[in-house]
Amino acid sequence: MEETMRARNRVLATVAVTATGLAALTTMTATRPSADNPPTGxxxxxxxxxxxxxxxxxxxxxxxxxxxxxxxxxxxxxxxxxxxxxxxxxxxxxxxxxxxxxxxxxxxxxxxxxxxxxxxxxxxxxxxxxxxxxxxxxxxxxxxxxxxxxxxxxxxxxxxxxVDVDHLGCPTRPPNTTGPPPRAGFVPADPARISVCYYAGTDRLQASAEITGDEAHRLVGMINAAPPGRNPDRPARSCDARTDRPDPDAMLRVTTTTVRIRFSSCTRRGLDNGAATAQVTNDLVRTMMAPVHAGYSLSGDLPG
Missing domain, CATH: 2.60.120 (Jelly Rolls)
Structure with a gap:
C-alpha cells in the first residue's frame, strides 16, 4: 500500500511539473515581441x-x-x-x-x-x-x-x-512632400512628442528617435524662432555642390507637421515645412540628433 502511494505521488509530481512547464512555455510564447507591441521591458x-x-x-x-x-x-x-x-x-x-x-x-x-x-x-x-x-x-x-x-x-x-513606416512614424523612404503646415508658427508650439527620422542624406531611414518633455519644447522654440529663408549656399571654393543628394539629412514629425532638414550639404540647407523655409543652426541640429546616438557631419559655417 505504501509503495503504491509513493508511485502515485511520483506520477502526480510529474504531471505537476509538466503542467508548470507548459504554463511557462505558454507565457513565454504569449509575451514574445510582436509586430505591433513589444512586451513589458x-x-x-x-x-x-x-x-x-x-x-x-x-x-x-x-x-x-x-x-x-x-x-x-x-x-x-x-x-x-x-x-x-x-x-x-x-x-x-x-x-x-x-x-x-x-x-x-x-x-x-x-x-x-x-x-x-x-x-x-x-x-x-x-x-x-x-x-x-x-x-x-x-x-x-x-x-x-x-x-x-x-x-x-x-x-x-x-x-x-x-516596415514602410516605423513605430515612430518615420517612413523608410523620405517623402517628397511634407503634409499640411500648421496654422500658426513654423511647427506646433506644444507637441506631446517629436519623432526624429535620420536619413543622413541617403534614400533610406538610418535611425529614428523620440524627443519629449522639456527638450521637445526647447526644440520647437528654436524652430519657431529661426530666421526665415534657407541658409546661404556654401561657396564653391569650400564645398562641391556636385556631391549634394536630393534627400534630406533628417525629418521631424511634430504633431501633424513634417519638417525636412538639410544641414550637411552645400546647397538648399535649412528647414522646410511645405509652406515656408527657415534657417538651421548648430544648436538645433545638436538638440535634434542627441537622442539618435549617431555620428553626423555639419556644414562648417552654420550659425549658433
Missing amino acids: WRFESSLGAQVAVPAYWEVNDSGCGMTARPSVVRGKGLQTLCYTREPATKELAIIREAPEQSSPKQGSPTTIDGVPAQRDEMRLADGRYAGWISVPSRHVTLDVRTRNPQTTDWILHSFRL
Missing part, C-alpha cells in the same frame, strides 16, 4: 526598413571603437571614430546593417519575412553566446544577434519585421 528600434524589439535597458550604438561590455542595439551609426576594440565575449548585440548589393547573400535556412524571401540561421558560438541572423537580400538588410540567453536571441529574431 522591451522597445522597438528600426533602420533600413527593418524593425526589431530589444530589451529596453540596452544601449544604442555601443560597438566598435571604445565599446563597453554593456548590451547594445546597433543601427545607423553614421560617422564614427576608427580604432580597434576587442568585442567582449559576454557582450550582447543586435545589429541591423546594410548588405551591399554586390555581396553574396548569407546562406541559411530559407524563410520569409512579411512575405519577402529571406535566410535565417542560429548557432552557439565558441565563447558560449547564442547567435542568430536573418538576411533579406532583396531589401539589402541583415540582422545579426549575439546574446547570452537563447530566449533573448529567439525573441529578437522573432520580432524582426519589414
Whole structure:
C-alpha cells in the first residue's frame, strides 16, 4: 500500500511539473515581441526598413571603437571614430546593417519575412553566446544577434519585421512632400512628442528617435524662432555642390507637421515645412540628433 502511494505521488509530481512547464512555455510564447507591441521591458528600434524589439535597458550604438561590455542595439551609426576594440565575449548585440548589393547573400535556412524571401540561421558560438541572423537580400538588410540567453536571441529574431513606416512614424523612404503646415508658427508650439527620422542624406531611414518633455519644447522654440529663408549656399571654393543628394539629412514629425532638414550639404540647407523655409543652426541640429546616438557631419559655417 505504501509503495503504491509513493508511485502515485511520483506520477502526480510529474504531471505537476509538466503542467508548470507548459504554463511557462505558454507565457513565454504569449509575451514574445510582436509586430505591433513589444512586451513589458522591451522597445522597438528600426533602420533600413527593418524593425526589431530589444530589451529596453540596452544601449544604442555601443560597438566598435571604445565599446563597453554593456548590451547594445546597433543601427545607423553614421560617422564614427576608427580604432580597434576587442568585442567582449559576454557582450550582447543586435545589429541591423546594410548588405551591399554586390555581396553574396548569407546562406541559411530559407524563410520569409512579411512575405519577402529571406535566410535565417542560429548557432552557439565558441565563447558560449547564442547567435542568430536573418538576411533579406532583396531589401539589402541583415540582422545579426549575439546574446547570452537563447530566449533573448529567439525573441529578437522573432520580432524582426519589414516596415514602410516605423513605430515612430518615420517612413523608410523620405517623402517628397511634407503634409499640411500648421496654422500658426513654423511647427506646433506644444507637441506631446517629436519623432526624429535620420536619413543622413541617403534614400533610406538610418535611425529614428523620440524627443519629449522639456527638450521637445526647447526644440520647437528654436524652430519657431529661426530666421526665415534657407541658409546661404556654401561657396564653391569650400564645398562641391556636385556631391549634394536630393534627400534630406533628417525629418521631424511634430504633431501633424513634417519638417525636412538639410544641414550637411552645400546647397538648399535649412528647414522646410511645405509652406515656408527657415534657417538651421548648430544648436538645433545638436538638440535634434542627441537622442539618435549617431555620428553626423555639419556644414562648417552654420550659425549658433
